[in-house]
Amino acid sequence: MVVSLLFLLVGCNSKEASNKDAKDVTESNSIKHEMGTTEVPTNAKKIVVLELSFVDALQGVGITPIGIADDNKMDMIEKLVGEKINYTSVGTREQPNLEVISSLQPDLIIADVQRHKNIYEDLQKIAPTIELKSRESTYTENIDSFKTIAKAVNKEAEAEKRLKEHDKKLDALKAELADEKGKSILTAVVRDTSFQGHTASSYDGELLENLGFEIAAKSNEAYVEINLEQLSTIDPDILVLAQNEGKLVIDDWKSNPLWKNLKAVKENKIFVVDRDLWTRYRGVISSEAIGDDLVKQLKD
Amino acid sequence: MFSVKGVIQTMGSKRTLNIWVVAIISLSLLLIGLFLHLSVGSTIMNIHTIFNAIFQIDQSRETTIIQTLRLPRTILTVMVGAALAVAGALMQAITRNALASPEIFGVNAGASLAVASATLLFATLSPSMTVYAAFIGALLGGLTVYVFASGRKMTHVKLALAGTAIHLFFSSITQAIVILNERATDVLYWLVGSLNGKDWTHVQVASPWIIIGLAIAFLLSRSFSILSLGESMASSLGERVQLIRLIGGLLVIMLAGSSVAVVGPISFIGLIVPHITRKLVGPDYSRVIPISALLGATLLLYADILSHFIVYPYESPVGIVTALIGASFFLYLVRKERLIKQ
Numbered sequence: 001m002v003v004s005l006l007f008l009l010v011g012c013n014s015k016e017a018s019n020k021d022a023k024d025v026t027e028s029n030s031i032k033h034e035m036g037t038t039e040v041p042t043n044a045k046k047i048v049v050l051e052l053s054f055v056d057a058l059q060g061v062g063i064t065p066i067g068i069a070d071d072n073k074m075d076m077i078e079k080l081v082g083e084k085i086n087y088t089s090v091g092t093r094e095q096p097n098l099e100v101i102s103s104l105q106p107d108l109i110i111a112d113v114q115r116h117k118n119i120y121e122d123l124q125k126i127a128p129t130i131e132l133k134s135r136e137s138t139y140t141e142n143i144d145s146f147k148t149i150a151k152a153v154n155k156e157a158e159a160e161k162r163l164k165e166h167d168k169k170l171d172a173l174k175a176e177l178a179d180e181k182g183k184s185i186l187t188a189v190v191r192d193t194s195f196q197g198h199t200a201s202s203y204d205g206e207l208l209e210n211l212g213f214e215i216a217a218k219s220n221e222a223y224v225e226i227n228l229e230q231l232s233t234i235d236p237d238i239l240v241l242a243q244n245e246g247k248l249v250i251d252d253w254k255s256n257p258l259w260k261n262l263k264a265v266k267e268n269k270i271f272v273v274d275r276d277l278w279t280r281y282r283g284v285i286s287s288e289a290i291g292d293d294l295v296k297q298l299k300d
Numbered sequence: 301m302f303s304v305k306g307v308i309q310t311m312g313s314k315r316t317l318n319i320w321v322v323a324i325i326s327l328s329l330l331l332i333g334l335f336l337h338l339s340v341g342s343t344i345m346n347i348h349t350i351f352n353a354i355f356q357i358d359q360s361r362e363t364t365i366i367q368t369l370r371l372p373r374t375i376l377t378v379m380v381g382a383a384l385a386v387a388g389a390l391m392q393a394i395t396r397n398a399l400a401s402p403e404i405f406g407v408n409a410g411a412s413l414a415v416a417s418a419t420l421l422f423a424t425l426s427p428s429m430t431v432y433a434a435f436i437g438a439l440l441g442g443l444t445v446y447v448f449a450s451g452r453k454m455t456h457v458k459l460a461l462a463g464t465a466i467h468l469f470f471s472s473i474t475q476a477i478v479i480l481n482e483r484a485t486d487v488l489y490w491l492v493g494s495l496n497g498k499d500w501t502h503v504q505v506a507s508p509w510i511i512i513g514l515a516i517a518f519l520l521s522r523s524f525s526i527l528s529l530g531e532s533m534a535s536s537l538g539e540r541v542q543l544i545r546l547i548g549g550l551l552v553i554m555l556a557g558s559s560v561a562v563v564g565p566i567s568f569i570g571l572i573v574p575h576i577t578r579k580l581v582g583p584d585y586s587r588v589i590p591i592s593a594l595l596g597a598t599l600l601l602y603a604d605i606l607s608h609f610i611v612y613p614y615e616s617p618v619g620i621v622t623a624l625i626g627a628s629f630f631l632y633l634v635r636k637e638r639l640i641k642q
Binding site: 094095191192193194195197217219221224225226227228229230232233234249252256257258261 | 341342343359361364365368369370419479489490494496497499501611613614615616
């Protein structure tokens, strides 16, 4: 009952929106994306994004979204953008609030193909929607998403310029990291009972590979569960840890001789990094920030 | 004179294998499983290395791996496998219901809910506190299903319905807690049931409960046998039915609760092992309980070995493997045995 009412409500809103569109907008671009092709008005201004990497992408071409699925954490967005911005939270990335999205009357919605596949139809009813790869995407896929977004918001020239800057920035980082070239590195998310390694097929894995490192964990899966025994077999030169709060699985490992004999431990090459930056944001700006962070950690 | 043994033997009139043959075969399977379980990890170790590591203390990397990581995991696997299987056998005896098992009966779901909420509510929860939380949850889950399913006559259908309903209800609350919480990914992983990364601390936490629980179950196995004959028959044979039931229930909570607390709700062991065992040795619980323990340990050992190969050389939760084996077995059971008679 409630659900059907909600749909009715959403339906009404979308009708209003499309009526308005018909008046204001005459031109549109066909944007190909993961769920098909969507006609996006060329002057789309009010944009709602449902993943963090899309905030990064829009920021890269100078646009601030009006609505963000920010998991209700304003400071996470502030940290990503680098300053406080004005936007409306549309709930969590896992379950964005369709009512709030609809009330913002957006021109364009950018959603994640993995998380939001099932609500694609509902989102389309609210506004033109494109679904792109973000969650568990690779670095290359992320850059592709950036290009698609640029096309959708009619900022292709800006995007091209930004990507050139990006390549220059990566080259500069590579030069700075020349001493570390070929060293093996493992990024892992550490929790209470799990140690999840990011492989060469993960986002940050591919990025670090581009920067000249060798990724210690290899698999077709982006993330793999690793225990102390496997860690000591892999034995990476550099260990980058994104940690949970509270008790951690590695607390117990630290007393084990296997841990003490790890190369990264002996040479003090273990870095605890910001989890939002390294594993959540993804995108052009954030990847540069990851590179900067790694340089800083290694030089300190 | 009226002989108890006679009654049970007439009950088990179907063809069953010789108890000693079954015991020796399962024991050898267990021993091979123990060796394979110790041998397979990020690298495969040979029998010589394993023996060296266990009996000659040196400082080599292999010795450290075996002594601090693989040995405790193997021991815990054996204990949990035995505990879950015996818990299932006891539940089937108490309720005289072939479908009864820690998961159908809401015991695992209750324990999971309690552990999940406890871990998320109190950031620094000691492992032994987790066990107590699991006990309370297991008790709550079991009792709820019992109350709903018993009233007048506890039929197979009633039990299955009440059990599934309570299981789903508890699981959905657990899900809700998980979704609403930041640190939930941890709990999600635990909810599948995994033996990865378990060390001596976990063995220490679970072993007293499991060892005492199994010992009492072995000692009272004859009484459980009589219980499974039915209430009137049991009391006419001079057994204090209510007392035995109560002890059985407490044992189930001890065995299943401590297992869930340490390794998460590993599914289906408690359901399928007692079944296989009864097929092999008949319905006499003085045989069913020890053989169930043996086979439960063996099954979980092999399942955990298989779990290594899902994303080799990395780890996958053993719960995935037991669920796969268990689900297919369960469907086979439903087709083959026409469980839902009443």
